[in-house]
Amino acid sequence: MQYLFSVIHDADTLATDEEMAAIDVFNDKLVAEGHWVFAGGLGAPTTATVIDNRGADALFTDGPFVESKEYLAGFWIIEADDLDVALKIAAEGSKACNRKVEVRPFL
């Protein structure tokens, strides 16, 4: 069973060196314990482009699809047997990256 951990950024500052180091330690642990699938950090929402190609021509919009103070700063995809395991890992992840983390199951 796979879960998406969305890292919710709600501060003005980007990740500090200490946070980056803690994230590395956390990632190593995910790999060692067999939970790691994939992870990544994302550029700020100002770097986003939204494409809508449902009509005749592809439409490009500069910026994120929704403007918000809180935004997705990164994510993990992890493998876990059930939600109890996933929540425990997410709690460690939240501590490591010093951000809120949303846990959602893949269908």
Next chain:
Amino acid sequence: MSDVDAAVTRAHRGEWARVVAALTRRFGDLDIAEEAAAEAFATAVERWPADGVPPNPGAWLTTTANRKAIDRIRRESKRDDKQKEARLLYDEDPPEPLGAIDDERLRLIFTCCHPALAMETRVALTLRMVGGLTVAEIARAFLVQEPAMGRRITRAKDKIKAARIPYRVPSAEDLPSRVSGVLAVLFLVFNEGYLASGPDTDPVRQDLTAEAIRLTRVIRALLPDDGEVAGLLALMLLTEARRTARVSAGGELVTLDEQDRGAWDASLIAEGHRLVRERLAAGVAPGRYQLLAAINAVHTYARDIRDTDWSQIVALYDQLARIDPSPIVALNRAIAVAELDGPDVALAAVERLEDRLAGYHAYHATRADLLRRLGRSQQARAAYDQAIALAGNTAETAYLSRRRDQLGRS
């Protein structure tokens, strides 16, 4: 009620949770388990009057519910083979060792009270799956429209399935925090019954207090060594024992000092006292519910309000404040202090809580009572007005209004 009706009622009380739990275990799906259990009970209502009550009603119900569940899965699998495959895979899981706690109902309770579900959802799901209340009954209990309550329960079942909230008793390491989550759900159900809110609601909802006690008894039977479970059960019993004395025939709250102690339920009190003594003998530092139960034990030991051991009660509140430093505990401690050191000392302690409790009716009611006893009628009247504006319980409102109107015009 005929013998058969009584047998169906008894089976529903005793077996509902067991049937739902056994089916959830077998089919890995709360929705299927709930629907099949409901169908099995409906079949019992139809068949038992003609065929007679089976010798083992629980086994009959589980077998019937199993058959209903398999029928449903067959019907659905014709539509969706993939789904059938998924279910079969789930069913192949080897049964997990249960250790000392070998009751399926416990898994069910922990799943319904999972911390990933909102509190109101946990309450609704527990009453439906474990308590066997209908969606309509739960909706009525919490003053919600039936379709809204139905959606809440359906969403919860969907989340449990999609996010794979596990169907198991938590590990020893997680057990204390998860048990306290379950107790919080049961205490909430009890309190909603004991101090029902809403202008058109009975002041005491005995259906809810009785259900909370019944479910706490189930948990107590399953976790007999857990001190807080015993504490919560004792607290509920000692509170429930005073229920009939607490509201007058005219629907007005009767405070502890005015209650007819002869109307208290002696057997519930005896059972509550037994549990409190058992916890004292265990020699383990008591948790919140055990301390609240001990406070209620001191109250119920006194045959007359004047015999109440107030210094013991204040000492217990001190102990409680150390593990639960909430302003509500401080408020209740101040009420006991008024009896021990006088209303002036208590009033000073109460007024220090204003910042945090200004929106809580009991803060204003307590302050009003203390001001009244100190002869400060004008301030007391204003405090009663604030308490009445915030109180949601009809019996309390009636009591507070009378107290206010008894104050002399100054």
